[in-house]
Every structure is written in structure tokens, then in C-alpha cells.
Amino acid sequence: MKKNMKSVIATSVLGLSLITGISFASAAKDKNGLNSDKVTFFGSPTSEISSSVAIPQSYNRLLFSGTVPPLLNKEGKTTYERYGNTERQAIGILEKLKADLKAKGLSLADVTYLRVYVAPDPHKGEKPDFQGWFDAYALFFNTKENPVKTARSTVGVQSLASPDYLIEIEAEVAYKNNSKSKK
Structure with a gap:
């Protein structure tokens, strides 16, 4: 009988410990914003980007493949004339992304992550x-119109698919799963 009682007590203590631990873990998650029903961006208020993003299960994800810059001038003699410098190419890509998102009923405010590849620029000493x-x-994110600061990786690469491309951008988007939304 004493062995059974010790076993019951030990099992009860273990069970209560587990429940207490799970409760504290859940409370910590809530405190950290990980159980929010909205997309939550984390990081320093002074940084231009977020260090991480939590996306609730009730959201859908949309992933954009690497997007390259639009052609500006087919007859251009140089990379800059055909596609522009890195900044101009990036603006062109982000404008394409913005238009594509708008056509889907979304916006740049729904972008959660950007992965960016920057190739050497011949006019900048062959450096990215x-x-x-x-x-x-900075023209599209962390602005008055769009205060979202995406999580982001920027990687210098040796080259992209075309020697004229100085930048390529992948994007991840999160949007509310709403069965009433239009397709």
C-alpha cells in the first residue's frame, strides 16, 4: 500500500510539474507575441529591418521567386542604359512586386521577408x-505609407542569370486566411 501511495504521489507531482511547465511556457509565448492572431514583427525600433517575423497559422503564405529588373531601354549600350544601376533595378523590381500584389488584392504591407542577391556593379569597382x-x-518599407519593416537577407553574389542584372529579389508574403475573400 505504501508503494502504491508513493507511486500515486510521484505521478501526481510529475503531472503537476508538467502542467505548470506548459502553463509557464504558454504564458511566455503570449508575453513574446508568438500566440498573436496577427503577423508580428520583432527587432530593434532603430533598425531598418525586423530581426524576425511570427506568422499565425490562420494566415496563408505567398512566395515570389527571384525577380529580376525590368528592361528600361532595349537599345541601351550599357547595363545602366538597359536596366539602370542597382538602385534603379531594385526600384523596378519592387514596383513589379507592388503591382503583382495589388492584382492579388494585397500590398507591400503584407510582405514579411525579402531575400536579396546583389551582384558586382562594373561602375562601382566591381563590388556589389x-x-x-x-x-x-527605404522608398518602399519603413515609411509613413508602409511602416512594415520586413525581415531580410542581403547577399553579395558573383553573378546573376544575366550580366546586366545587378540585383534579384525573392519575397515572402503573409495574408489572412479568409474564406470570404475573392479568388
């Missing part, structure tokens, strides 16, 4: 023009 990209990003 990261500042050109950062300047273009």
Missing part, C-alpha cells in the same frame, strides 16, 4: 552596390 539596394528599400 549594397547602398543602392538599401536606398531603394
Whole structure:
């Protein structure tokens, strides 16, 4: 009988410990915004980007493949004449993204993550023009019109699919799963 009682007590203590631990873990998640019903961006208020983004299960995700810049002038003799510098190319890509999102009933405010590849610029000493990209990003994100600061990776690469492309951008978008929304 004493063994059974010890077993019951040990099982009860273990069970209560587990329940308490789960409760504290859940409380910590709520405190950190991980159980929110909205997309939550984390990071320093002074940073131009978020360090992470939590997307609730009730949201859908839309992933954009690497998008390259639009052709500006087919007859152009140089990369800059045909596609522009890194900043101009990035603006062109982000404008395409904005238009594509709008056609789907979404906006740049729904973008949660950007993965950006920047190739060497022949007019910048064959080095990637990261500042050109950062300047273009600042026109579309963390602005009065769109306060979203995406999570983001920016990677310098040796080259892209065309020697004229100085930048390529992938995007991840999260939008509310709403069965009443139009398709």
C-alpha cells in the first residue's frame, strides 16, 4: 500500500510539474507575441529591418521567386542604359512586386521577408552596390505609407542569370486566411 501511495504521489507531482511547465511556457509565448492572431514583427525600433517575423497559422503564405529588373531601354549600350544601376533595378523590381500584389488584392504591407542577391556593379569597382539596394528599400518599407519593416537577407553574389542584372529579389508574403475573400 505504501508503494502504491508513493507511486500515486510521484505521478501526481510529475503531472503537476508538467502542467505548470506548459502553463509557464504558454504564458511566455503570449508575453513574446508568438500566440498573436496577427503577423508580428520583432527587432530593434532603430533598425531598418525586423530581426524576425511570427506568422499565425490562420494566415496563408505567398512566395515570389527571384525577380529580376525590368528592361528600361532595349537599345541601351550599357547595363545602366538597359536596366539602370542597382538602385534603379531594385526600384523596378519592387514596383513589379507592388503591382503583382495589388492584382492579388494585397500590398507591400503584407510582405514579411525579402531575400536579396546583389551582384558586382562594373561602375562601382566591381563590388556589389549594397547602398543602392538599401536606398531603394527605404522608398518602399519603413515609411509613413508602409511602416512594415520586413525581415531580410542581403547577399553579395558573383553573378546573376544575366550580366546586366545587378540585383534579384525573392519575397515572402503573409495574408489572412479568409474564406470570404475573392479568388
